[in-house]
Amino acid sequence: MTPDPASDPRRRTLSRRTFLAGAGGVAAGGALGAQLQATEGAPAHRASGAVLSGTVEITLSVNARAHTLEVEPRTTLLSALRDRLELTGTKSVCERGSCGACTVLLDGEPANACLTLALSAVGREVTTVEGLGDSETLSVVQEELCAQDGLMCGFCTPGFALSLTATLAREADPSLDQIREGCAGNLCRCGTYPHVFQAGLEAARRMRGGR
Numbered sequence: 001m002t003p004d005p006a007s008d009p010r011r012r013t014l015s016r017r018t019f020l021a022g023a024g025g026v027a028a029g030g031a032l033g034a035q036l037q038a039t040e041g042a043p044a045h046r047a048s049g050a051v052l053s054g055t056v057e058i059t060l061s062v063n064a065r066a067h068t069l070e071v072e073p074r075t076t077l078l079s080a081l082r083d084r085l086e087l088t089g090t091k092s093v094c095e096r097g098s099c100g101a102c103t104v105l106l107d108g109e110p111a112n113a114c115l116t117l118a119l120s121a122v123g124r125e126v127t128t129v130e131g132l133g134d135s136e137t138l139s140v141v142q143e144e145l146c147a148q149d150g151l152m153c154g155f156c157t158p159g160f161a162l163s164l165t166a167t168l169a170r171e172a173d174p175s176l177d178q179i180r181e182g183c184a185g186n187l188c189r190c191g192t193y194p195h196v197f198q199a200g201l202e203a204a205r206r207m208r209g210g211r
């Protein structure tokens with residue numbers, strides 16, 4: 001049965017246009033304000049919190065590595081990761097908070113990178129699928145997604161891997177319903193849900209020390 005994405009707190013009903021217009025202003029008043037203090041003297045900016053143009057230098061901690069880059073206030077975390085840092089494991093599909101393909105972890109909690117401003121990730125630890133493992137050393141969750149045939153086209157897989165990772169970090173012995181709940185914001189057009197959920201259960205069992 002397909003999970004209900006509406007039950008996931010990551011899901012927003014904002015359109016991308018609304019998000020960028022509104023969130024740009026919020027960021028300008030919050031995280032951007034702090035950033036602008038750090039870049040005092042940049043001619044396009046003022047520390048008044050009303051800045052919506054120009055660029056600002058930020059440092060993002062991604063997979064335990066610091067990256068300094070210049071972004072516009074409206075730049076999403078998804079764009080910063082994919083277009084600037086070339087971390088393309090984070091997928092861009094709907095870009096409006098509907099599918100979960102862009103799921104990353106912010107301080108260990110799943111977030112839609114397409115609805116998160118890069119500025120608002122400053123000071124937080126960002127984990128992408130590249131931070132879970134690599135082709136040589138997969139995480140247990142990644143191994144089980146492969147072992148349980150939890151992917152077909154694979155477009156949804158990084159997002160599921162991160163949602164499962166967060167779920168198992170919260171609950172060492174999750175029920176099927178808890179696994180489903182943890183993945184409620186992730187959609188799979190290929191319909192691999194039962195295999196994904198089984199991968200979560202198997203990964204949890206292995207991580208508890210089961211063979």
Ligand code: FES
Pocket residue numbers: 091092093094095096097098099100101102103112113114115
């Ligand atoms: S939810 Fe971000 S790309 Fe779909």
Ligand code: FES
Pocket residue numbers: 150151152153154155156157187188189190191192
């Ligand atoms: S495996 Fe194709 S969208 Fe999930």
